[in-house]
Structure formats: structure tokens, C-alpha cells
Amino acid sequence: MRLPSPYMILAVVVGGTPYASAQSDAFSLPPGMHRDLLIQNCIACHSDRLITQTHLTRKAWDEKISWMQETQKMWPLAKDVREKILDYLESVLGIQQTLQTQDPMDGLGPRQTNPLLID
Numbered sequence: 180m181r182l183p184s185p186y187m188i189l190a191v192v193v194g195g196t197p198y199a200s201a202q203s204d205a206f207s208l209p210p211g212m213h214r215d216l217l218i219q220n221c222i223a224c225h226s227d228r229l230i231t232q233t234h235l236t237r238k239a240w241d242e243k244i245s246w247m248q249e250t251q252k253m254w255p256l257a258k259d260v261r262e263k264i265l266d267y268l269e270s271v272l273g274i275q276q277t278l279q280t281q282d283p284m285d286g287l288g289p290r291q292t293n294p295l296l297i298d
């Protein structure tokens with residue numbers, strides 16, 4: 180009897196997993212309101228992990244964005260967009276979250292994503 184080729188098996192595994200379609204993206208940004216604005220404005224120049232490994236107060240996040248605008252050629256943000264981005268950063272990557280929700284993998288190098296789940 181001839182066994183199915185490994186490629187057939189791979190195709191079934193990749194095509195059959197419900198996660199590939201249920202998970203809309205692979206960014207490490209925690210769920211939260213206005214997460215989409217971060218994806219639009221904050222990951223063009225560096226990895227999302229650079230963001231998620233950082234915990235700051237709202238004021239410090241605001242200064243960090245200004246720093247990127249002044250020194251790294253980051254584009255201007257409309258005031259309401261900037262406020263929404265800060266709302267997100269303050270709620271999911273604020274300084275008070277450090278103890279409760281900091282990812283234990285932070286600082287240990289990039290986590291390997293399951294290669295079968297990448298489109």
C-alpha cells in the first residue's frame with residue numbers, strides 16, 4: 180500500500196485548522212479598543228513586540244510618540260487618533276499593568292509562531 184505523501188498531509192493540516200481563519204493577524208498586541216489604529220500606525224518601522232515589551236504611563240507613551248515623530252520621521256497623527264492610540268496603550272500597556280499582565284516571555288527573545296498557522 181502506498182502511503183499518502185507528506186505534502187498531502189501538510190495540506191490537510193494547514194487547510195483544516197480553524198485557527199488560521201479565526202485569527203485575523205499574528206501581532207502580539209493584546210486585544211483592546213483601537214488595536215487596529217496601532218496596526219495602522221505603529222508597526223511600519225519596527226516589530227509589534229518592541230511595543231508590547233514596553234510598559235509606560237500615558238504621558239510617557241505620548242512623549243515616546245513625539246520622540247518618534249521628531250527623530251524618526253514618524254508621520255503626524257490627527258489629535259483624535261493620537262488620543263485613541265494613547266487610550267489603547269494606557270489600558271493594555273500602561274505602567275500599572277506591568278505586574279499583572281506582563282508576558283512572561285518578554286525579554287526572552289522573539290517567540291516562535293507555529294509555522295503551520297501562518298498564511
Ligand code: HEC
Pocket residue numbers: 217220221222223224225229230233243244247251252253254264
Ligand atoms: C516612522 C517610523 C516609526 C513609527 C511609525 C513608529 N515607530 Fe516606534 N520606533 C521607531 C524607531 C526607529 C525606534 C527605535 C528602534 C530601536 O531602537 O531599535 C522606535 C522605538 C519604539 C519603542 C521602543 C522605545 C524605547 O524606549 O526603546 C516603542 C515602545 C515604540 N517605538 C512604540 C511605537 C508606537 C506605539 C508607535 C505608534 C504610535 C510607533 N512606535 C510608531 C520608529 C517608528
